[in-house]
Amino acid sequence: MKLNKLLKNFAAPVAALGAFGLLIWIENRRPLRRSVESKSIRNFRNMAVAGAASGALYFVEKPVTNRLTKLVEEHNFGLLKIFKLPRRLELLLAVVLLDYTLYVWHVLTHKIPFLWRFHLVHHIDLDLDASTAVRFHFGELVISVVWRAAQIVIIGVSPAAFKIWQALLFPSVFFHHSNIELPAELEKNLSRLITTPRLHGIHHSAVRAETDSNWSSGLTVWDWLHGTLRTNVPQSEIVIGVPAFQHREDVALAKILRLPFETQRPNWQLIDVETNHQ
Numbered sequence: 001m002k003l004n005k006l007l008k009n010f011a012a013p014v015a016a017l018g019a020f021g022l023l024i025w026i027e028n029r030r031p032l033r034r035s036v037e038s039k040s041i042r043n044f045r046n047m048a049v050a051g052a053a054s055g056a057l058y059f060v061e062k063p064v065t066n067r068l069t070k071l072v073e074e075h076n077f078g079l080l081k082i083f084k085l086p087r088r089l090e091l092l093l094a095v096v097l098l099d100y101t102l103y104v105w106h107v108l109t110h111k112i113p114f115l116w117r118f119h120l121v122h123h124i125d126l127d128l129d130a131s132t133a134v135r136f137h138f139g140e141l142v143i144s145v146v147w148r149a150a151q152i153v154i155i156g157v158s159p160a161a162f163k164i165w166q167a168l169l170f171p172s173v174f175f176h177h178s179n180i181e182l183p184a185e186l187e188k189n190l191s192r193l194i195t196t197p198r199l200h201g202i203h204h205s206a207v208r209a210e211t212d213s214n215w216s217s218g219l220t221v222w223d224w225l226h227g228t229l230r231t232n233v234p235q236s237e238i239v240i241g242v243p244a245f246q247h248r249e250d251v252a253l254a255k256i257l258r259l260p261f262e263t264q265r266p267n268w269q270l271i272d273v274e275t276n277h278q
């Protein structure tokens, strides 16, 4: 395989793995929030959830996105292809529009009860760090393929644009889920452009009004434009998770994998674990 092709095919996974390793190293040295659960138990649980999720990505999402991006290229489908833009501008716009439509999808996973059943599995982690970034229920990833297909066909996303977006998205998702304490001034400046650990920490708060903010996975401009950007919650005041799942028993591996398919508790009310009454 030629070096060029090798780089194209493996840029996203290599960027993701590199970012993941680096963040775990920094998390140990400069944690932003105090942890509630043992790191080894959480790592094992989150990696198990991620294992099933990567199966969904590899066997469902990848074949669909490969096929559709090639079709877009061959048949000039989608909004961007109408304008016959210079290649670099088209690539840039495709990446920006993918980022915006992922913001919209993230809002929908919170607002549509059927989607929230799956996204909830990501949110009930009792701590937030780089391992939370890969803790998505496989069901959420399978369902999101429908949205991804629509993004590709409607925007007109070529294979190259899709690969660039993924190579940027994975490190970005690891970064803003991570538990690293950046110097406040540096993070303030970064957050004008991209989602940072403090911003995403507010999104993972157990206070509903705080969860309903900072939905962006890339550029913060989408939260700013929609009035959903929130910066005024100190990390020391944040309890990570969802109120009805604040006990370790609630977040055991088998339970969280079954969670989307079971009768749902009122998520935003505290549950007394002894009696199971609210």
Ligand SMILES: [Zn+2]
Pocket (backbone or CB within 6 Å): 106, 110, 119, 123, 203
């Ligand atoms: Zn969310």
